[in-house]
Amino acid sequence: MAGHVQDRWYKTEIDADGKERRVRTDRHGLGLRYRARYIGPDGTEKSKSFPDKQKRLADKWLSAIEADMNRGQYIDPSAGRITFREYGEKWLASQTTDPTTRTTVNIHLRLHAFPYLGTRPLDSFRPEHIRAWLSELERALPVSSYRRVIFASVSAVLSSAVDDELLLKNPCKAGTVRQPAPVAPRVNPWTAQRVFTVQRALPGRYGATVDVGGGCGLRQGEIFGLPDDPHEFRGEWLRIDNQVKVVNGHLVFAPPKGGKERDAPLSQHVGQALREHREKFPPVEVTLPWLRPGGPLVTKRLVFSLPGGGAVRRTDFNTRVWKPALVTAGVIPEPRPNERHAAAREHGMHALRHFYASVLLAAGENIKALSTYLGHTDPGFTLRVYTHLMPSSHERTLRAVDDVYEALGATIHGPETAQEG
Secondary structure: OEEEEOOOOOEEOOOOOOOEEEEEEOOOOOOOOOEEEEOOOOOEEEEEEEEEOOOOHHHHHHHHHHHHHOOOOOOOOOHHHHEEHHHHHHHHHHHHHHHHHHHHHHHHHHHHOOOOHOOOHHOOOOHHHHHHHHHHHHOOOOOOOHHHHHHHHHHHHHHHHHOOOOOOOOOHHOOOOOOOOOOOOOOOOOOOHHHHHHHHHHHHHHHHHHHHHHHHHOOOHHOOEOOOOOOOOOOOOOEEEEEEEEEEEEEEOOOOOHHOEEEOOOHHHHHHHHHHHHHHOOOOOEEEEEOOOOOOOOEEEEEEOOOOOOOOOOHHHHHHHHHHHHOOOOOOOOOOOOOOOOHHHHHHHOHHHHHHHHHHHHOOHHHHHHHHHOOOOOOOOOOOHHHHHOOHHHHHHHHHHHHHHOOOOOOOOOOOOOOOO
């Protein structure tokens, strides 16, 4: 056995005749009677106490410890008593992912996981606890896609606990635990008329943002981080290797989402729009930290900037510029006095990327090329989001089959020309 069970209430003494006899200790009748003890893989003594009349349970516990050691599945009981919140806090502090991603995961855990699971010791987690939490989460958050992201954050913490040998298995991966179902976003792209109506409603210094978003597919942060082109946008490609983003309330320069730099085709009309914009609103040098607040300072000549200079903060732009333009264009209603604009997630600046995708797909562009231009890591994601915007595929299929028949000089047969067998 991987240790022994100590009886705290009795001890063995040698009498004057040299014989062993059991005598009561000073602790007789007080506290837990049995202490199961063993030496762990790290060389330190581990123990667990049991009450009177439960020596068999103590022996059984030691046997289980020995079996886990032999199978290589041993978990230090004392280490496993750390709570989910305690371990989750350490896990968050150790992450080296993108700062914005860390902030998002932090919010997920603090708002939707720690209040429900935070006090539970890691070694006590079972699939039933995750199922109960998911049930509570569904009542609080009806959007399945959001619950799915939160679930992934919790699962990542528990997987890390398994790697650190604090937990034997990740209960989120049990067969009886069903993570929230993915919901493919249904994109309804703007019409060209709406795109240009909104553009006319924007202040002049921001009109060309619509050309870049709707004509090159840039994200909002990439638009505001677009550097000046030494060739004055006269080439056939637009280089996207930078964005302006908000990290912990501060503006920073950073690579595009996922660190995926790319080139997007630059049409003549978009290039002309950018050249005209440069003439009216010359690029401005802006200095921001790289990647995180306090990071090394980087200076870039930005195409789009504030009237007094400086980078554009997307939250301010959305509230003070974009939504008023949506009101003028008739996309959203005008707010009542002392009220904010209506929430319009589907009409954010991202709608320009959807418009760009719809234009390319309608023109017959393939998904892989579109995925590259949009900066998606996985073409499969692009397909899932935009497959319903390929209305011409049905007509192309019919045309292709008919072309085969027509090339052979075949005629379409109706019931009246059917041959008798």
